[in-house]
Amino acid sequence: MKTRTGHVVYLALALAVMTLPLLYKGHGTSPAEIPAVAFVRSGERPVSIIMITGVPERSGVYRIARGSTCQDVINMTLSHMPVTYLPTHIASRVLCDGDVVAIRKGNGEPYEISLGTLAVSQLMLLRISLDPNRMNVTDWEFLPGIGPELARRIVRDRQYNGDFSSFGELERVPGIGPKTLERIKEYFNAYNILK
Template identity: 25%
Template structure:
C-alpha cells in the first residue's frame, strides 16, 4: 500500500528520505556532542589532578626544608630530639623540651644562638661542665683542647676563652659574629673575625671544629 502511495506521490518519498537523513544527522550530532563533553570533562579532571600534584610537591619539599631536628640534653624537663622551625633559636629548643630545671645553669648555653640541623643543645647543672667544656686540673690547656675540640657553633664565650689563641675579646667577637651572621659553615670563616688571620687560624684548627 505504501509502495503504491509513494509511486503515485514521489515527492513524499523524497520528503521521507530527507526526514530520515535529518534524524540521522541530529542523532550523530547529539552523540558526538555528548561524548565530546565527557572527554572534555575527563581531560579537565586529569589536568586538575596533575596541577594539584605539582603544587603539593614543592609545598612538601618546602615544609621539609623549613625545619631542623635538634637533640636537647642535660638539665631540661624533657630531654629528646625535637623538630624546630629553621629560623629558631636555642631558647626555642629548650622551651620545646619543657624548659630548664631549677638546678640548670643558663649561662652554659647561648639562648640566642640560631639552630642548625642535627645540632646538640646541652644544658649543664650549676657547678658542672658540659661535654664540650675543657675541664680537668691534671692536664695542660693544650692537651685538654687537643683531646676534645670545641665546636665553634655551640661553644659559649667561656669555652672559647680556654682555647689557646682566643682571649676574651676574640671569644666575644666570635659569639657576636655567630649571632649576627648565623652559624659557621667552615673553620676558615673565622678569618672574618678581627684579629684572626691565616697563621692564627692554622693554630686554632687543632682545637676547634664545626
C-alpha cells in the first residue's frame, strides 16, 4: 500500500513541477484571463481558424467569428495602436480558414499588415479543409499515397482541364482511383465541393 501512495505522491509532484512554469509564463491561464483577440469558443457560433503573427503575447492560432474582416482582427489585436494606411481591399477582406494576418512594426514606425495563408502541412495539422484547386505539387505530396509524379499529374490536369468541380472529379487524373480518394478524403471533408 505504501508503494502505491508513493507513486501517487510522485505523480502529483511531477505534475505540479510541469504545470508551474506554464502558469508563470501565462500559458496555463484560462481564456477568461487572457486578453482575447477575436477569440470565439467553438459551439457558440460558426468560426474560422486563422493565425496572427508578429504581435508579442498575441501571436498564435485563433478561432474568429465567421464573416470577420481583416480590419476587425486588427482592431482587436492592435487597439489604439498606429497602423499604416490599409487599402480597402485588404481591410474589408473577410478572413477564411487558414488565413494568416502578419503584423510587422519597424523601429518607431506604425504597424504594417499583410495577409497570407498557412502552409498545407499546417492546414492538415489544424484539420482545416484543403482546396484541391489551390494546391501546388509540393502541397499534394504531403497527402498519403500521393508521390511526386502523381502530384505533377494532378496539377497538370487542373491546368489543362480547369478546376475540379467536385472531390470525386479528381478521378479524372490517371493514377487516382477510389482507393486513393478514400485515403485522402478526410483532408477535404469540409471543402464545399466535396461530393
